Amino acid sequence: MTVESDKRITFPFKGLWEGMWLTLKTMVKPAPVTMYPQVQEIPVPRARGVISLDTEACTVCMLCARECPDWCIYIEGHKEEKPPSKPGGRPRQRNTLDRFDIDYSLCMYCG
Template identity: 75%
Template sequence: MTRRSVTAHYPDVQPELPPRSRGVIALFEENCTVCMLCARECPDWCIYIDSHKETVPPTAPGGRERSRNVLDRFAIDFSLCMYCGICIEVCPFDALFWSPEFEYAETDIHELTHERDKLREWMWTVPEPPALDPAAEEPKEIAAARKTADKLAAAEQAQRAEQSEQPGQREQPEPPGQSGQADAARDQAPGPREGDA
C-alpha cells in the first residue's frame, strides 16, 4: 500500500509474454511439402503458395523417376490474417508454428505481406513446447504403444524363464529307426500288455 506503482515503458522494457502467445506465424520451410492444406483451410485466404514440380532421378539402378513439389513462394498477408491458428492446426508436417514475435508494424499496409524469408526468420523465435502437466492423462497413442510394449516384454520374460528352468531337462530325440525296434521288442516280450485288461 505504501509502494508507488511502477510503469514499465514498452520500448525500453520488453513485456513478459504468456506461454502460447499468438504473435506471428513462422514457417519451417524444410517440412513444407506444398500440400496446400493451410491455404485451402484459411478462412481469410491470406496464405499465398506457388510451387512447381521437379523430377528426381531414381535412387537405385532400374528404379523410376519420381516427381516432387518444390516451394517457390510462401507468403502470409498479416493485414488479412485473423490469427485463428487453423493453418497451424491443419498442417500435417509441422511446417507452421506460432511465434511470440509481435513487433512487425508497418507504415504501408502492403508491407504486411511477409514472404518465406521473413517467415523463416521468425522460426528461430518459436519457444520450446511447454512440458505436459504431470497430472494430465497420458495420450491414447502413447498408452496403446506402451501397452503393446509391456505385453511383448512380458512374453519375452516368460519365455526366458521357461528356458532357464529346463536347461538340461529337454528330451533328446531318439535316433531314427530305434523307436520302431523298441516297439517290436515290446510286442514280442511275454507278459501282460498295456492294452490287455
C-alpha cells in the first residue's frame, strides 16, 4: 500500500466533510444582498446608468443619435434665424432642440 492509499483509508469522506463545513460557515454569515424596496444601494461614483443632456449646450448635430449602437436616442430640431450681432451683418441660422428622448427599454448604457 502506498501512502496516498493509506490517507484515503483514514479520511474516506474528506471532500464531503469539507463541503459540509463550507456550507455551515456560509449559513452563519449574513446575506450579502440588500432588500431593494426598503433599502436602496448607493451607486458607485463612476457607474453608468444616467444619461442626461444639457439642452442649452445641444447643437442638434445628431452625433449621439447616429453613434448610439441601439438606436434608442431620438432627436428633433429646427433651424431658427438669429439676428445679426453687428449692424449691417447677415442673419445666422442656429439649430434649436425640439425633442430629445431616450428609449430606456432599448438602451444598454454604453456610456
